Amino acid sequence: MGEGPNREQAELWSSVSGEKWVLNARVLDAMMAPALDCVLEAAALQAGERVLDIGCGTGASTLAAAERVGPEGRVTGADISPVMLEAARKRAVGAGCKNADFVVADAQVHGFEPGAYDAIISRFGVMFFDDPVAAFANMAKALRPGGRVHVVGWSGMERNPWFSLPRQAAVDRLGEVVAEDPRAPGPTAFAELAYVRGILEGAGLCEVTAEEVTLDLTPMGTVLHVAKFAAHLGPAARVLMEKGGTAEDKAAIIDALAEDFQRYATRDGVRVPAVLTLYGARRG
Numbered sequence: 203m204g205e206g207p208n209r210e211q212a213e214l215w216s217s218v219s220g221e222k223w224v225l226n227a228r229v230l231d232a233m234m235a236p237a238l239d240c241v242l243e244a245a246a247l248q249a250g251e252r253v254l255d256i257g258c259g260t261g262a263s264t265l266a267a268a269e270r271v272g273p274e275g276r277v278t279g280a281d282i283s284p285v286m287l288e289a290a291r292k293r294a295v296g297a298g299c300k301n302a303d304f305v306v307a308d309a310q311v312h313g314f315e316p317g318a319y320d321a322i323i324s325r326f327g328v329m330f331f332d333d334p335v336a337a338f339a340n341m342a343k344a345l346r347p348g349g350r351v352h353v354v355g356w357s358g359m360e361r362n363p364w365f366s367l368p369r370q371a372a373v374d375r376l377g378e379v380v381a382e383d384p385r386a387p388g389p390t391a392f393a394e395l396a397y398v399r400g401i402l403e404g405a406g407l408c409e410v411t412a413e414e415v416t417l418d419l420t421p422m423g424t425v426l427h428v429a430k431f432a433a434h435l436g437p438a439a440r441v442l443m444e445k446g447g448t449a450e451d452k453a454a455i456i457d458a459l460a461e462d463f464q465r466y467a468t469r470d471g472v473r474v475p476a477v478l479t480l481y482g483a484r485r486g
Contacts, residue, residue, distance in 0.1 A: 207308070207310055207311065207331075207332045207333060207336075208282065208308050208310055208330065208331060208332050208387070210387075211282060211330045211331075211332075211387055216282070216283050216284055216285055220283040220285035220286050221285055222434075222435060223259060223260065223283075223286055224260055224285060224286055224289045226431070226434070226435065227259070227260040227262070227289060228422075229421065229422050229423075229431060230435075231260070231262040232420060232421065232422045233419050233420055233421040233422070234325065234326070234419065235420060236417045236418060236419065236420060236476075237325055237326065237354055237417065237419075237476075237478060238262065238263055238266060238325045240354055240415055240417065240478065240480060241263070241323055241324070241325050241352055241353070241354050241480070242266060242267065242270065242323070244352045244480055244482060245267075245321050245323050245350070245352040247267055247270040247271050247275075247321060247323075248271070248275075248320075249270075249271060249272040249274060249275060250271060250272065250274040250275045251271045251275045251320040251321060252271075252275060252276050252277075252278075252318060252319045252320050252321075253267050253271060253275070253276070253277040253278070253319060253320065253321045253322070253323060254277075254278050254280065254314065254318075254319045254321070254322045254323075254341070254344055255267055255277055255278065255279045255280065255322075255323050255324065255327075256280055256309050256322060256323070256324040256327050256328055256341065256353070257280070257281055257282075257309075257324050257325075257326065257327015257328060257330070258279030258280060258281050258286075258287075258290060258304070258327065259281055259283075259286050259290070259327065260286050260289040260290050260293060261279055261287075261289070261290030261291075261293045261294060261302075261304070262293075262325075263279070263323065263324075263325045263327075264277050264278075264279035264290065264294070264302050264304070265293065265294060265297055265299050265302060267302075267323060268299050268301050268302040269299075271301065272301070273300070273301055275301060276301050276302070276303070277301065277302045277303075278302075278303050278304070278305060278319075279302060279303070279304045279305070280304070280305050280306075280307040280309055280312065280314075281304070281306065281307070281327070282306070282307065282308050282309075282330075283306075284306050287304045287305075287306055290304050291304055309328075309331075309337055309340065309341055310331050310332070310333060310336055310337035310340055311336075311340060312340070314340075314341070314343065314344035315344060316343050316344065317343075317344070317345065317346045317347070318344055318346070319344050319345050319346065319349060320345075320346060320349050320350070321345075321349060321350050321351070321352065322341055322344070322345060322349070322350070322351045322352070322353070323351075323352050323353065324352075324353040324354070325353075325354060326354065326355060326356070326389065327353070328353050328355070328392070329355050329356075329387065329388060329389060329390070329391040329392045330387040330388065330391070331387060332387060334391075334401045335401050335404040335405050336405075337405075338351075338401060338402055338404075338405035338407065339404075339405040339406055341405075342405055342406055342407055342485050345485040346485070347485060347486070348484060348485065348486075349484065349485045350482065350483070350484050350485075351402070351407060351481070351482060351483040351484070351485075352480070352481070352482050353480075353481050354415070354478050354479065354480050354481070355390075355391070355392030355393070355398070355478065355479050355481070356389055356390045356392070356393060356476075356477075356478060356479075357393050357414060357477040357478055357479045358384075358390055358393035358477070359390050359393075359437070361393075361477040362390075362476050362477060363462075363466075363474055363475060363476075364419055364432065364436070364474050364476060365389070365390065365436060365437055366437075367432070367459060367462045367463070368432045368433060368436055368437050368438035368455070368459060369436075369437035369438060369441065371433075371438060371455045371458040371459050371462065372433075372437065372438040372440075372441035372442060372445075372447075372455050373441060374458065375447070375451055375454050375455050375458070376441055376442070376445040376447055376451060377445060379440070379441055379444050379445070385397065389436075392479065392481070393479070395412040395414075395479060398412060398479070398481055399412055402481065402483045406485075406486070407483035407484060407485060407486075408483065408484055408485075408486045409482070409483060409484045410481070410482070410483045411480075411481065411482040411483070412479055412480070412481050412482075413479065413480045413482075414477060414478070414479055414480075415477070415478045415479070415480050416475065416476070416477055416478075417475075417476055417478065418473040418474060418475055418476065419473070419474040419475075419476050420471065420472075420473060421471075421472050421474065422471070423471075423472070424472075425460050425463050425464050425466075425467050425472055426456075426460050428459075428463050428472045428474075429456045429457075429459035429460040429462075429463055430456050432459050432463070433452055433455050433456045433459060438455055438459070442455070
């Protein structure tokens, strides 16, 4: 995966980031289960449909969709990371899922079978393209006429404590880092509704919709478990790496996060509020 327009993303997700995701897949999938439910409810998949799952990672979304389309349907999970797809394939075998397959693919340029799919879905998997208009135009070719798109993205770092609190805790400890372009490939690149509408329409899709959704993320474990996890992945980990943070720094960040996340502790576990945007569209 060293060639192509999204080479940096391919290298990132095929190495350390992909390996981290695989190691933490169970925790990540549990935390993001409400977001996946949101996408699947919007997609309203029917028995017998063919579905393309973009940025499927370790396969949780693919297997969930496969269950909904039933044995007469089929779901193809596509991801740029061979490391994550190997885990997805093993997961499918372990679950006895026979109506799902997986392909290593840069969805911006991959030659998907034209007109083969009834729906495209994605749980946080479409925000990483160098040229998102070209990517959605390429994916749209894989849809049958009238086929639908349902994807979900984060509505900005500042509106999501799962991102903002770890970043602030790390910055408070180690100092500010250079701010990234909010539209650069990354988790929060689809925060601007008008911008993403323009992407989908520019790709030739129609009936474009954008709906903000509020829900609670459901990370596993105690407040301390959640704090440790939040310091291990995401913005805090980035600051620690860029600033050359020590084990002592990380421990201090975890302590600060444990205090921050305490406000979200409930009888049912830690519930972190989130604001997402659900995007929908159709191929004309």
